[in-house]
Amino acid sequence: MTASAPVFLVKDGALSWPEVAPMRERIYPPEKLINTPMHGIEWAHAQRRVLLYLDDILRAVAGIHEREVLCDGQKLRVAGIGGVMTEPEFQGQGHGKQVMLHVMELLRTEAQCAFSLLFCEDHNVGFYGKLGWTLFEGDMVVEQHGTTGPFSFRNVMVLPLAGPIPVVRKLDLCGLPW
Ligand SMILES: CC(C)(COP(=O)(O)OP(=O)(O)OC[C@H]1O[C@@H](n2cnc3c(N)ncnc32)[C@H](O)[C@@H]1OP(=O)(O)O)[C@@H](O)C(=O)NCCC(=O)NCCS
Numbered sequence: 001m002t003a004s005a006p007v008f009l010v011k012d013g014a015l016s017w018p019e020v021a022p023m024r025e026r027i028y029p030p031e032k033l034i035n036t037p038m039h040g041i042e043w044a045h046a047q048r049r050v051l052l053y054l055d056d057i058l059r060a061v062a063g064i065h066e067r068e069v070l071c072d073g074q075k076l077r078v079a080g081i082g083g084v085m086t087e088p089e090f091q092g093q094g095h096g097k098q099v100m101l102h103v104m105e106l107l108r109t110e111a112q113c114a115f116s117l118l119f120c121e122d123h124n125v126g127f128y129g130k131l132g133w134t135l136f137e138g139d140m141v142v143e144q145h146g147t148t149g150p151f152s153f154r155n156v157m158v159l160p161l162a163g164p165i166p167v168v169r170k171l172d173l174c175g176l177p178w
Contacts, residue, residue: 013046082178
């Protein structure tokens with residue numbers, strides 16, 4: 001039997017949340033989340049999502065954000081990726097990579113952004129590194145619970161979209177992280 005081809009759909013962030021929420025609950029149940037560096041962090045809601053389906057069943061997802069940020073005080077439009085997940089029982093089968101490649105191609109072709117940025121835990125640096133992402137070494141400022149200040153969540157990774165990534169010492173996301 002030949003394997004089905006994946007189907008990629010781009011959906012509105014708020015409208016697609018109900019079909020993504022159960023997967024997130026399976027991956028990050030509250031009792032597990034409390035023991036991760038993600039505990040207590042207020043994240044922005046995705047504006048759009050790329051969803052990967054096999055045989056009409058959701059297998060992987062990635063959220064997209066676009067925002068004007070401040071790079072050493074200069075306004076710059078960047079694209080964010082967040083909420084990258086593969087359904088636990090189907091991890092390790094290439095779905096996460098496929099959904100990321102789809103998002104990266106979409107951002108390169110249609111987003112008018114200088115570069116893309118994401119946050120990830122230590123154990124996922126290798127996953128994004130294989131896709132060409134590199135660690136951002138500058139300081140990060142974000143909004144958290146109504147206050148703007150330094151954000152020490154590790155790790156911040158970046159990917160060029162249009163030309164080389166500028167050298168940035170301080171990046172203010174001008175809002176919640178994603
Ligand atoms: C991280 C995650 C999205 C990866 O998705 P996946 O479908 O399992 O990954 P893939 O099968 O597409 O892997 C693609 C490649 O990355 C590698 N890889 C996968 N996870 C990796 C990791 N944590 N570290 C290093 N490499 C990894 C695979 O070996 C594969 O390598 P190859 O292309 O050389 O064969 C998935 O494990 C997941 O949902 N984890 C829980 C939620 C999470 O941590 N999301 C990330 C938030 S930043």
